Amino acid sequence: MAGTSCSILSFRSNFRTSWLVFDTHRGGNMSGKPFKRKHLAVRAEVNFVNAEEAKNLIAVEGYAVLDVRDKTQFERAHIKSCYHVPLFIENQDNDFGTIIKRQLHNNFSGLFYGLPFTKPNPEFVQSVKSQFSPQSKILLVCQEGLRSTAAANKLDQAGYGNIACMTSGLQSVKPGMFDSVGSTELQNAGKAGLVTIQGKISAVLGTVLVCAFLFITFFPDQAEKLLQLVPAN
Incomplete structure (x- = not known):
């Protein structure tokens, strides 16, 4: 029995x-x-905290800040003395499918929103392990809160037991809440490209420019014919 x-x-x-x-x-x-x-x-379980609670984890409980955003957003603004291991890295692969996807991305999302063309970082967990032991207290941050949640899941599976995530990401941080480094405020680090131009007229102009750029890129012969119709004067 x-x-x-x-x-x-x-x-x-x-x-x-x-x-x-x-x-x-x-x-x-x-x-x-x-x-x-x-x-x-x-x-x-992973701790999900707001910006105020995150600040307390750093100041009182000794959590280290790990920024998992891509390189461009990190360079625009990041929390002072934080660590940086991107969850996604720039995709520079040159196979035919990737080249087409990169061209489409750069001509729209890259131009209009300033977003780089990326792929998952295959060395993410290993890079974290090279800097932190599984017993380390780590606060994960990104711009919107999605990448830090995905990173937390990876680290949880890798045996890390003291992981916290900032909900809503750095876009929810008030100016001056954290000491930061960069050319802009933390909450604005995700803004780039034509969307940063203010006003309805500029927004419409930006859309027209994007459409024109796409048309010239994918229909060069037709674009050349249209340009020939424009008077020289």
């Missing part, structure tokens, strides 16, 4: 719920001998 008992204990901290699972298996036999097996597992 064999019996199984399982007890689950939960306890809460200010920022997370942790689960302590203790499974005990009794009875049974192996080669005629009774055996006992115990399994102990601890799973700590």
Whole structure:
């Protein structure tokens, strides 16, 4: 005969719920001998905090800030003394499919929104491991909160147990809340390209320019014919 008992204990901290699972298996036999097996597992959930709570984690609990944004946003503005390991890196692959996708991206998203053409960083977890032990307290930040959440999932699977994420990202940070480095405020680091031009007229002009650029890029022969129709004067 064999019996199984399982007890689950939960306890809460200010920022997370942790689960302590203790499974005990009794009875049974192996080669005629009774055996006992115990399994102990601890799973700590990722902490999701707002900007004020994030500041407290840094100042009081000693969390290190890990910025997972791409290089361009990081250079525009970042929290002083933070670490930088991008979750996505610039995609410079030159296979035919990637070249087409990059051209489409650069002619629209890149020009209009200032977004670089990227791909997942295959060395992300390894790069983090080279700088932080699994016991380190790490606060993950990005611009909107999506990349930091994805990074937290990767690090959680890699065995990191003290991970926190700033919800809504740096775009929700008020000016002066953190000491920062860069040419703009933290909340504006994601803004670039033609969308930074203010006013309805500029927005319409930006859209026209993007459309014209796309037309010239993909229909060069037709564009040349249209230009020939324009009077020289």
